[in-house]
Amino acid sequence: MELTVLGQSQTEISAGGCASSGCGSNDDQLNHLPEHIRAKVHNHPCYSEEAHHHYARMHVAVAPACNIQCHYCNRKYDCSNESRPGVVSELLTPDQAVKKVMTVAANIPQMTVLGIAGPGDPLANPERTFDTFRQLTEKAPDIKLCVSTNGLALPELVDELCQHNIDHVTMTINCVDPDIGAQIYPWIFWKNRRVYGRKGAEILIKQQQKGLQMLVDRGILVKVNSVMIPGVNDKHLEEVSKAVKAKGAFLHNVMPLIAEAEHGTFYGVMGQRGPTHDELQELQDACSGDMNMMRHCRQCRADAVGMLGEDRGDEFTMDKIEAVDVDYAAAMVKRAEVHAAIEATLAAKQQKKNETFISLSSLSIPKKESRPVLMAIATSGGGIINQHFGHAREFLIYEANAHDVRFISHRKTDLYCSGDDTCGDGESVLQKTINALKGCEVVLCSKIGYEPWGMLEEAGIMPNGEHALEAIEDAVAAVYKEMGEKGLLDKKPETKQRATA
Amino acid sequence: MALQIVDGCVNCWACEPLCPSKAIYAAIPHFLIDAKKCTECDGDYADKQCASICPVEQVIVDSQGAALNPPGSLTGIPPERWERVKAEIQAR
Ligand code: SF4
Ligand code: SF4
Ligand code: SF4
Numbered sequence: 166m167e168l169t170v171l172g173q174s175q176t177e178i179s180a181g182g183c184a185s186s187g188c189g190s191n192d193d194q195l196n197h198l199p200e201h202i203r204a205k206v207h208n209h210p211c212y213s214e215e216a217h218h219h220y221a222r223m224h225v226a227v228a229p230a231c232n233i234q235c236h237y238c239n240r241k242y243d244c245s246n247e248s249r250p251g252v253v254s255e256l257l258t259p260d261q262a263v264k265k266v267m268t269v270a271a272n273i274p275q276m277t278v279l280g281i282a283g284p285g286d287p288l289a290n291p292e293r294t295f296d297t298f299r300q301l302t303e304k305a306p307d308i309k310l311c312v313s314t315n316g317l318a319l320p321e322l323v324d325e326l327c328q329h330n331i332d333h334v335t336m337t338i339n340c341v342d343p344d345i346g347a348q349i350y351p352w353i354f355w356k357n358r359r360v361y362g363r364k365g366a367e368i369l370i371k372q373q374q375k376g377l378q379m380l381v382d383r384g385i386l387v388k389v390n391s392v393m394i395p396g397v398n399d400k401h402l403e404e405v406s407k408a409v410k411a412k413g414a415f416l417h418n419v420m421p422l423i424a425e426a427e428h429g430t431f432y433g434v435m436g437q438r439g440p441t442h443d444e445l446q447e448l449q450d451a452c453s454g455d456m457n458m459m460r461h462c463r464q465c466r467a468d469a470v471g472m473l474g475e476d477r478g479d480e481f482t483m484d485k486i487e488a489v490d491v492d493y494a495a496a497m498v499k500r501a502e503v504h505a506a507i508e509a510t511l512a513a514k515q516q517k518k519n520e521t522f523i524s525l526s527s528l529s530i531p532k533k534e535s536r537p538v539l540m541a542i543a544t545s546g547g548g549i550i551n552q553h554f555g556h557a558r559e560f561l562i563y564e565a566n567a568h569d570v571r572f573i574s575h576r577k578t579d580l581y582c583s584g585d586d587t588c589g590d591g592e593s594v595l596q597k598t599i600n601a602l603k604g605c606e607v608v609l610c611s612k613i614g615y616e617p618w619g620m621l622e623e624a625g626i627m628p629n630g631e632h633a634l635e636a637i638e639d640a641v642a643a644v645y646k647e648m649g650e651k652g653l654l655d656k657k658p659e660t661k662q663r664a665t666a
Numbered sequence: 667m668a669l670q671i672v673d674g675c676v677n678c679w680a681c682e683p684l685c686p687s688k689a690i691y692a693a694i695p696h697f698l699i700d701a702k703k704c705t706e707c708d709g710d711y712a713d714k715q716c717a718s719i720c721p722v723e724q725v726i727v728d729s730q731g732a733a734l735n736p737p738g739s740l741t742g743i744p745p746e747r748w749e750r751v752k753a754e755i756q757a758r
Contacts, residue, residue, distance in 0.1 A: 230680035231721065234740060240678060240721040256677075285678065292683070351742045357684075357711050359718045426751050434743050434751045 231285035319376030381413035565645035
């Protein structure tokens with residue numbers, strides 16, 4: 166795999182000056198934001214990359230109906246317009262949702278944000294969505310509310326929305342050009358009629374842009390999600406990024422299309438492919454010259470519960486929580502304590518991080534020759550390396566270069582070892598994991614078995630268990646430094662196979 | 667004069683609030699239309715509301731049993747193509 170893409174984007178970013186995204190230390194994308202905005206996002210796992218290691222969120226599936234159709238969505242089997250995979254096992258009434266939120270908040274005190282993301286479009290179900298919000302605003306005032314929408318109904322509902330405990334709204338915007346829109350949205354439901362093709366897309370785009378403007382005018386932070394569809398909107402998304410940034414959107418999240426035939430979606434059935442890791446990263450880097458990019462999105466289910474990347478939904482099904490009695494006043498006290506402890510850890514970490522960067526930038530490696538390196542991290546949260554290689558369902562990908570360490574993305578893998586002896590077809594799944602790590606030169610984990618060690622080495626990926634329980638960024642910096650000292654950064658990596666689709 | 671919801675309905679609630687005649691109700695295993703109340707939206711809307719929002723093809727039918735949203739009309743997937751892919755998936 167070629168690393169030149171990263172090199173290029175590096176110059177682009179620095180050429181952009183401080184007004185553009187990272188301002189040198191891309192590592193904390195929130196650094197340059199005004200205090201009142203940082204206060205809004207610092208504990209939101211979806212908005213702050215740092216927060217997602219420590220805080221949890223949950224979604225409640227109260228909104229089944231949708232007012233548009235996207236080609237990447239199939240509502241025949243568990244529907245979703247807004248979050249793929251939109252698999253929802255349990256549709257809740259607003260009362261049930263409120264009960265569930267309060268139970269989860271009492272049991273997972275790290276939970277800070279409740280989102281409604283479907284499984285249809287929350288604003289196409291205004292009664293159910295607002296009833297849930299209304300009750301929560303009153304009964305659980307320490308929980309932030311969050312909604313994600315396709316935007317069609319946003320302008321007419323924006324004022325009602327802003328009455329609740331909402332700081333941010335996520336909008337899915339895949340295009341600003343109706344000809345491209347016509348290839349993504351077969352129809353919309355508008356003023357009591359179905360409107361097809363380009364005409365429908367045109368209305369949708371207009372409503373989205375209008376809604377975005379209205380939210381920004383009211384001081385709400387807007388995250389824009391875009392689904393990257395190769396050959397459809399991949400070339401167009403940079404323009405989308407510019408357009409939404411100009412309107413005042415806060416964060417852009419480019420997500421890969423997921424389109425398997427068995428999902429029964431138009432794209433799945435018609436054989437539309439999703440982007441490769443390389444393509445996605447290249448586009449994210451290209452867009453990041455213009456705005457904050459979110460790279461840690463897990464495209465969660467519309468009923469996800471817990472930290473990003475984990476799902477504890479099974480612990481909180483309706484039959485399990487119906488009988489539970491929640492003392493929310495007591496829960497709030499405990500929650501406040503837990504949040505204070507997390508904030509203290511973060512503050513300490515921030516301080517330490519600044520020290521790290523001083524030592525990192527004073528590395529004696531001549532900058533031109535020192536190329537960036539991708540490393541994969543096995544972690545189960547907390548911002549530290551604390552997971553066994555074989556237990557990792559996903560890896561966080563970090564890039565180290567001569568200036569800093571930055572988070573790039575996460576890559577999902579199949580669990581190849583469950584710890585017992587069900588490892589029958591272990592090898593092929595291990596191979597899958599290795600494929601998912603293509604382009605990485607190092608994998609950092611708490612422990613790793615003998616067999617995967619050998620296979621990783623063979624694939625040109627260096628396993629490393631020496632930094633177990635260390636902070637991710639410190640460990641990545643240390644390994645990079647070590648590589649520099651060994652002279653490994655002057656030459657190109659040995660394996661240069663290009664990741665293929 | 668009444669429409670009918672048949673098997674295949676995914677209980678998504680989209681149609682229920684739109685019906686001007688309050689003819690649609692949640693039931694098990696799927697939503698139903700009260701034939702005595704359904705006016706086919708006559709006098710209220712040009713398009714039959716339930717059929718205009720329903721995301722699933724073939725689940726809303728007229729009194730002759732003809733689908734208001736025939737195969738391929740909502741997803742854009744040619745029906746033959748979908749049959750072929752389904753067969754391929756089942757053969758795996
Ligand atoms: S879908 Fe993305 S934005 Fe929504 S909660 Fe999950 S990670 Fe956050
Ligand atoms: S056709 Fe109109 S009146 Fe009849 S059920 Fe559908 S929405 Fe209601
Ligand atoms: S819109 Fe269609 S699928 Fe949804 S509940 Fe009504 S009939 Fe069923």
